[in-house]
Structure formats: C-alpha cells, structure tokens
Amino acid sequence: MALETARRIAAAAASSPPRAVLLSGFGEPLLHPDLPGIVRELRAPLAALIGVVTNGEGLSAARAEALIDAGIDFFHVSVPAATAATAGALAPGLDFAAAERNLTALLARAAGRIPVAVNFVVTAANRAEKAAVERTWRARGAWAVYAGPVHNRGGFLAPETPTAAAARGDCWVYEHCLFAAWDGRVLACCHDLAGAEDYGNLARDTLAAVRAHRQARLRYTLAGIMCRRCDFYLA
Numbered sequence: 001m002a003l004e005t006a007r008r009i010a011a012a013a014a015s016s017p018p019r020a021v022l023l024s025g026f027g028e029p030l031l032h033p034d035l036p037g038i039v040r041e042l043r044a045p046l047a048a049l050i051g052v053v054t055n056g057e058g059l060s061a062a063r064a065e066a067l068i069d070a071g072i073d074f075f076h077v078s079v080p081a082a083t084a085a086t087a088g089a090l091a092p093g094l095d096f097a098a099a100e101r102n103l104t105a106l107l108a109r110a111a112g113r114i115p116v117a118v119n120f121v122v123t124a125a126n127r128a129e130k131a132a133v134e135r136t137w138r139a140r141g142a143w144a145v146y147a148g149p150v151h152n153r154g155g156f157l158a159p160e161t162p163t164a165a166a167a168r169g170d171c172w173v174y175e176h177c178l179f180a181a182w183d184g185r186v187l188a189c190c191h192d193l194a195g196a197e198d199y200g201n202l203a204r205d206t207l208a209a210v211r212a213h214r215q216a217r218l219r220y221t222l223a224g225i226m227c228r229r230c231d232f233y234l235a
C-alpha cells in the first residue's frame with residue numbers, strides 16, 4: 001500500500017472513525033518497506049486503536065520500536081505451533097526460532113506499555129500443542145492467547161470438519177469490519193483474493209458511498225459471495 005493510499009483511506013474514514021484499525025491481511029504486514037509510515041498516516045486523522053498482526057519473524061527490536069514510536073497500540077503475533085517440527089510442517093518458510101526470539105523480546109520490552117497477544121489457529125496438525133502454546137506464552141507475559149479453530153478461508157481451503165450451513169452469518173468480520181485492500185478497494189475480507197466482493201474504494205470514494213454500496217449488495221445477495229462458501233466459526 002502506498003502512503004498516499006493510506007492517507008486517503010484515513011481521510012475517508014475520519015468522518016466516522018472505526019474503534020480499531022488492524023494492519024493484517026492474507027500476507028505479512030512487516031514485508032511493507034515502510035509500515036511505520038502507514039501507521040503515521042492513519043494515526044493523525046483517526047481516533048482509533050491501531051494494531052498489527054504479524055508472524056513475528058521480522059519483528060526485530062528496532063522494527064518494534066519504530067512501530068511503537070509511530071503510534072501502534074497493540075501487537076498480535078501469530079504462533080503456528082509449540083515445536084519447530086510442527087511449525088516447519090505448517091509454515092515451511094517461517095524462521096520459527098527467530099519468530100520465537102522476537103516475540104519473547106517484544107513481550108519483555110512491551111510489558112506494561114503495549115498489549116501483545118498471541119494468535120494460534122488450531123488445526124489437526126497442531127491441536128496437540130495448543131495447551132503448550134497457551135502455557136508458554138501466558139507465562140512469558142502475553143496479554144492474551146487467542147486459540148481459534150481453522151476455517152476454510154472463504155472456501156479456499158478444504159474444511160477439516162463438516163460445515164453447518166445454518167450457522168452461517170455469524171462471522172464477526174463481516175458484521176463489524178470493513179476490509180480495505182492494498183489499493184483501497186473494500187472487499188469482503190482478507191480471503192477475498194479475487195475481489196469477488198467489491199464495495200468501492202476508500203482511496204477514491206466516501207465512506208458513506210462504500211457503506212451504501214455494501215448494504216445494497218447485501219440486500220441483493222443476502223451475504224457476501226465469499227461468505228456463502230466460508231465456514232467461519234464452524235470448524
């Protein structure tokens with residue numbers, strides 16, 4: 001995302017600021033060459049909490065401090081497993097040792113200043129390590145450990161458990177969040193890889209126009225196209 005796009009999104013959202021802005025997506029935000037710059041663009045016009053979701057591999061002391069200086073209010077660090085072997089199977093490109101080191105250091109540095117939570121997506125491959133992940137990171141000072149079941153990511157993954165169509169519509173993401181992609185387009189969520197939902201562009205349109213477009217589309221489709229094949233909350 002260009003800084004100019006972030007500036008425009010912040011300006012569009014300033015009329016009705018969200019409670020929180022989460023820098024995340026189906027990717028790793030720390031790969032952005034100037035994430036603190038994005039935070040600064042959002043910080044000034046938006047009276048919102050700003051957080052980042054990261055796998056922790058690139059969260060060196062210097063980068064963490066740069067983000068805190070820019071105005072980050074909280075960190076969520078995704079931890080795939082308790083052991084290197086399981087992490088290697090689930091996230092083959094991840095430097096698990098570096099991610100663990102960085103998270104441990106961040107917890108020590110942020111203690112009493114910035115909440116740092118751990119995200120743990122429970123799958124068949126790491127279910128046996130859930131208790132160890134919760135125990136380890138709580139003991140090291142994590143503000144919370146969020147352990148939720150894997151879902152099929154808008155239908156892109158094979159579900160691990162049968163879906164229950166009756167429970168659809170429970171997704172808090174769809175209910176409470178607006179997802180802006182790198183170019184400002186507002187999509188269903190970060191799983192909308194092909195832009196199946198497109199409610200307008202916050203770098204170009206007003207927030208009211210985007211919301212009206214989304215509402216009009218929902219009246220027609222009842223739920224986002226992505227959501228009709230997603231089993232969020234059901235795995």
Ligand code: SF4
Nearest residue numbers: 154171189226227230
């Ligand atoms: S239900 Fe829709 S908004 Fe929620 S995670 Fe699935 S695709 Fe995304």
